[in-house]
Amino acid sequence: MKEHGYTGGYGAVRAYLQPFRATPTGPAALPPSPRTVASWILTHPDTLPESERLKLKSVLAGYPELDALTGHVRAFGKMLTQLQGNQLPQWIKAVCVDDFPSLHAFVNGLERDLAAVTAGLTLPWSSGIVEGHVNRIKMIKRQMYGRAGFGLLRKRVLPAS
Structure with missing residues (x-):
């Protein structure tokens, strides 16, 4: 355009062309995961x-x-x-x-x-109640990590209940 004699700047051309451009739509909504x-x-x-x-x-x-x-x-x-x-x-x-x-x-x-x-x-x-107690006893046994036998496990389980 400058070769044809236009003396204005880029901003003026951009502002003039803006209404002619298609308005961009927002990004399409993502599908649910x-x-x-x-x-x-x-x-x-x-x-x-x-x-x-x-x-x-x-x-x-x-x-x-x-x-x-x-x-x-x-x-x-x-x-x-x-x-x-x-x-x-x-x-x-x-x-x-x-x-x-x-x-x-x-x-x-x-x-x-x-x-x-x-x-x-x-x-x-x-x-369900029985399964919950079994799960709790297994957790206590895992926490003890083989450090004691059945006696200590019994002492930890019985007072807790």
Whole structure:
């Protein structure tokens, strides 16, 4: 432009051309991470905030396989929380129809001891308290790091409870 006789500066040309430029749009919103989507799927739909529920719905709309997987996971969660173990065979059949290798491995593990899993999903009793005590005793034993035998372990465990 200077060769054609323009005597102005760069700033004036820039200011003149600015309205003609397309306004740059902000960066596209990043998609949610797989961990975030997994947490949305594993959260009970009633406790999920509305904004996250809408985001999950938009993600599931683009991926029908993920939508089917979400249905299976939530159905199993419902069986787990509402003690509906009698529905386990129907759930297993529904999972086997779809092509989800990770869920198929999970189902194979459930089928190895189906009676115990059904009882665990049906009966109101839990061994959680016992497992907690075993975990606590193992922690104390690890802290002792082999410095003493059963006598000292007994003295540390019994007064604590």
